[in-house]
Amino acid sequence: MKVVLASQNKKKIVEMRAILSQMGVEVLSQADAGVNLEPEETGTTFEENSRIKAKAVMEATGLPAIADDSGLMVDALGGEPGVYSARYGGEGLDDTGRWQLLLKNMEGKADRTCKFVSVICCCFPDGTEVMARGECPGILAQGPSGDGGFGYDPIFYLPQLGKTMAQLTPEEKNKISHRAKALAGFQIEWEKQHNGTDQ
Numbered sequence: 510m511k512v513v514l515a516s517q518n519k520k521k522i523v524e525m526r527a528i529l530s531q532m533g534v535e536v537l538s539q540a541d542a543g544v545n546l547e548p549e550e551t552g553t554t555f556e557e558n559s560r561i562k563a564k565a566v567m568e569a570t571g572l573p574a575i576a577d578d579s580g581l582m583v584d585a586l587g588g589e590p591g592v593y594s595a596r597y598g599g600e601g602l603d604d605t606g607r608w609q610l611l612l613k614n615m616e617g618k619a620d621r622t623c624k625f626v627s628v629i630c631c632c633f634p635d636g637t638e639v640m641a642r643g644e645c646p647g648i649l650a651q652g653p654s655g656d657g658g659f660g661y662d663p664i665f666y667l668p669q670l671g672k673t674m675a676q677l678t679p680e681e682k683n684k685i686s687h688r689a690k691a692l693a694g695f696q697i698e699w700e701k702q703h704n705g706t707d708q
């Protein structure tokens with residue numbers, strides 16, 4: 510089955526393509542499908558935003574479309590930056606500026622527990638959808654380590670591995686990440702709804 514990946518984030522596309530191709534899904538980028546959409550993420554949950562993105566691309570292409578909405582939730586900040594992770598601190602900041610701001614906002618806070626969350630949604634032209642959520646718990650480091658991954662990876666410490674997410678190889682990250690867990694759940698849901706058949 511051909512599925513269009515709604516994301517425009519190149520690093521997310523690489524991660525999702527690696528995992529989805531193992532499911533026998535032929536993954537097309539938006540460019541492959543001849544569209545270039547960046548729907549406004551007006552939802553207040555990961556579930557709402559992933560559906561908004563997948564539905565817009567499905568409607569524009571007539572093909573099933575998959576979107577991921579993800580972010581970092583920090584307990585001491587009431588779950589922030591959450592669905593606003595990509596926009597934390599406003600438009601002027603890049604990934605480094607965002608995690609620097611987060612570390613500053615965490616100064617003096619003893620509880621540094623946090624989690625990455627990913628919700629994957631696939632919208633089909635017949636109006637059905639498959640959705641799954643994955644979470645990866647961690648601890649906010651005091652400073653950055655590693656240069657792999659993207660986003661908040663340099664400050665996301667995994668105590669069980671003694672490394673930040675940015676110190677993992679792509680293969681290691683794809684085994685434990687929130688996105689990998691969401692995709693694993695997604696595969697189970699997909700097979701339940703589609704009986705494992707190619708459509």
Ligand code: IMP
Pocket residue numbers: 518550577578579580581592594595625658659660661662674686688
């Ligand atoms: P969105 O899903 O495109 O709205 O953006 C999610 C944002 O959450 C990204 O821009 C990153 O800042 C952050 N994020 C999501 N997944 C990861 C990850 O695997 N590593 C680091 N940051 C992530």
